Amino acid sequence: MVENNSVCDIGFIGLGVMGKNLVLNLADNGFSIAAFDLDASKVEDTIAQDMAETGLPSARVVGCSSYTELLACLKPPHLIVLSVPAGEAVDDVCENLIGAGIQPDDIVIDTGNSLWVDTVEREKKYHSNFILFSSAVSGGEVGARFGPALMPSGAPYAWTRIKPIWQAIAAKVDAKTGKPIERTKPGEVVNEGEPCAAYIGPAGAGHYVKMVHNGIEYADMQIICEAYQMLRDGVGLTSDEIADIFAQWNRGPLESYLMEISVEVLRHRVGADNTPLVELILDKAGQKGTGLWTAVSSLELGTPAPTIAQAVYARSISSFKELRVTAANVLQGPQISPFNELDKQNFIEQLHDAIYCAKICAYAQGFQLMKLAEKEHNWQLDFASIAKIWRAGCIIRAIFLQPITQAFARNPELDNLLLDDFFAEQLNQHQLNWRKSVANAALMGIPTGAITSALSYYDAMRCASSPANLLQGQRDFFGAHTFARVDKAASKKYHVNWSSAERDMVEV
Numbered sequence: 012m013v014e015n016n017s018v019c020d021i022g023f024i025g026l027g028v029m030g031k032n033l034v035l036n037l038a039d040n041g042f043s044i045a046a047f048d049l050d051a052s053k054v055e056d057t058i059a060q061d062m063a064e065t066g067l068p069s070a071r072v073v074g075c076s077s078y079t080e081l082l083a084c085l086k087p088p089h090l091i092v093l094s095v096p097a098g099e100a101v102d103d104v105c106e107n108l109i110g111a112g113i114q115p116d117d118i119v120i121d122t123g124n125s126l127w128v129d130t131v132e133r134e135k136k137y138h139s140n141f142i143l144f145s146s147a148v149s150g151g152e153v154g155a156r157f158g159p160a161l162m163p164s165g166a167p168y169a170w171t172r173i174k175p176i177w178q179a180i181a182a183k184v185d186a187k188t189g190k191p192i193e194r195t196k197p198g199e200v201v202n203e204g205e206p207c208a209a210y211i212g213p214a215g216a217g218h219y220v221k222m223v224h225n226g227i228e229y230a231d232m233q234i235i236c237e238a239y240q241m242l243r244d245g246v247g248l249t250s251d252e253i254a255d256i257f258a259q260w261n262r263g264p265l266e267s268y269l270m271e272i273s274v275e276v277l278r279h280r281v282g283a284d285n286t287p288l289v290e291l292i293l294d295k296a297g298q299k300g301t302g303l304w305t306a307v308s309s310l311e312l313g314t315p316a317p318t319i320a321q322a323v324y325a326r327s328i329s330s331f332k333e334l335r336v337t338a339a340n341v342l343q344g345p346q347i348s349p350f351n352e353l354d355k356q357n358f359i360e361q362l363h364d365a366i367y368c369a370k371i372c373a374y375a376q377g378f379q380l381m382k383l384a385e386k387e388h389n390w391q392l393d394f395a396s397i398a399k400i401w402r403a404g405c406i407i408r409a410i411f412l413q414p415i416t417q418a419f420a421r422n423p424e425l426d427n428l429l430l431d432d433f434f435a436e437q438l439n440q441h442q443l444n445w446r447k448s449v450a451n452a453a454l455m456g457i458p459t460g461a462i463t464s465a466l467s468y469y470d471a472m473r474c475a476s477s478p479a480n481l482l483q484g485q486r487d488f489f490g491a492h493t494f495a496r497v498d499k500a501a502s503k504k505y506h507v508n509w510s511s512a513e514r515d516m517v518e519v
């Protein structure tokens with residue numbers, strides 16, 4: 012039991028949704044914590060929850076009312092964990108810690124969704140003040156409480172100190188089946204299995220990997236939402252009927268946390284008239300930035316991630332509610348003919364396969380993006396290990412991460428998941444239904460940007476001869492941008508003198 016004047020293992024700053032739950036998880040795993048939040052009521056609330064959960068007369072968490080008090084409660088060299096919003100708040104806390112007397116050998120772990128380049132800069136900026144280490148966290152509220160996926164990166168020295176703590180609090184997976192070992196009762200920790208915490212690389216690498224995790228999360232969520240709209244507006248099913256279909260899908264290769272929570276959301280009813288909640292939620296999506304950052308990074312690195320980008324655009328389009336309502340009264344779509352039972356069954360089966368294939372493409376895009384980033388930034392990412400730590404605890408956890416882990420274990424140099432034997436076979440088997448589903452959506456006038464973009468990506472990636480030859484011709488015509496030729500060495504560049512009558516071609 013920690014008394015107020017005791018020396019604690021870890022200092023924790025930011026007791027919001029994630030922070031409070033990470034603190035309780037750390038305490039369950041036997042670490043003594045001193046906790047601080049700008050809002051004193053959040054400190055009190057954390058302590059009250061801790062005592063309520065343990066039933067003990069005093070808390071395992073020491074509440075602090077200032078940065079100075081927090082540092083004074085910790086064993087030197089200090090280990091401090093931050094869970095605050097990305098951006099200014101992180102620097103704010105760092106500056107306050109410097110003001111409170113933090114030492115150069117103290118370690119500060121940023122667990123928020125910081126932009127990875129900010130993390131790289133911060134590691135340098137605070138180098139003489141303390142060791143900034145980052146560890147992105149995924150799993151939301153419940154993951155933080157009972158086992159998140161953790162993506163640590165930064166100085167290897169800091170990792171040796173943090174590793175046993177992170178491996179203790181992380182989600183765990185059964186090594187044989189790849190399935191999460193879940194216990195969600197306070198105090199009942201999971202000690203067995205493989206921890207979902209693996210060192211990712213130097214500063215910024217962990218936040219980059221978490222950013223891509225979130226980009227994939229955006230795509231995965233959008234794909235499920237498009238299926239929902241196809242079933243709601245295309246087939247005319249109720250929320251409960253859609254929940255039944257999703258629940259059935261959740262027992263096959265589409266089994267995932269996101270599918271599972273979609274069923275829960277669809278089934279939830281509220282009010283005296285028992286209305287499905289989903290019908291009362293305004294159709295305007297929020298976003299905090301990580302999906303956008305992923306799409307921007309893919310554009311900057313020149314690697315295609317169209318399904319992730321489409322998922323970001325879908326959220327943007329959703330935010331134009333008033334404009335969409337106006338346009339709905341002006342712009343026409345097709346009439347949707349009623350279904351007979353056989354058509355309905357076929358439609359649902361095709362949609363299932365479309366989601367599965369689109370999902371494979373979204374993950375392929377995310378992993379290819381990380382591979383390009385690895386090259387660009389000279390990291391050494393272990394993709395099998397990244398897939399492994401995403402099998403439990405995080406928001407995109409799914410049965411599907413096991414074959415991805417196996418694909419990268421078989422071939423760590425795999426350029427794209429689509430080329431793995433297992434996934435190629437799955438795509439070959441299901442692509443026809445995917446096409447039918449995309450055609451159904453187009454004929455019905457139902458927007459399926461993510462599912463459709465994934466199909467275009469798939470077709471573009473398997474296209475040995477793209478139309479970029481014409482594009483290069485266009486560029487050379489208006490801007491003398493030159494082109495390479497299929498019948499000459501790729502390094503040689505040519506230009507046609509388009510404005511001359513002869514249109515002579517020269518090697519440049």
Ligand SMILES: NC(=O)C1=CN([C@@H]2O[C@H](COP(=O)(O)OP(=O)(O)OC[C@H]3O[C@@H](n4cnc5c(N)ncnc54)[C@H](OP(=O)(O)O)[C@@H]3O)[C@@H](O)[C@H]2O)C=CC1
Nearest residue numbers: 025026027028029049050094095096097100103123124151
């Ligand atoms: N929610 C989620 O599912 C996930 C969130 N994350 C990331 O984790 C971090 C925390 O998220 P979450 O818990 O949801 O956020 P919350 O908004 O619930 O909590 C944020 C905490 O940060 C504190 N804070 C804000 N600004 C400052 C500041 N300038 N100085 C000191 N403390 C400050 C807040 O204090 P105050 O009490 O004053 O409000 C609050 O306690 C974010 O970076 C988020 O992106 C990562 C994975 C999942």
Ligand SMILES: O=C(CO)[C@H](O)[C@H](O)COP(=O)(O)O
Nearest residue numbers: 149150297298299300301406
């Ligand atoms: O990191 C997370 C999950 O992995 C956070 O929940 C994040 O906030 C999700 O992003 P957004 O708010 O943009 O939907």
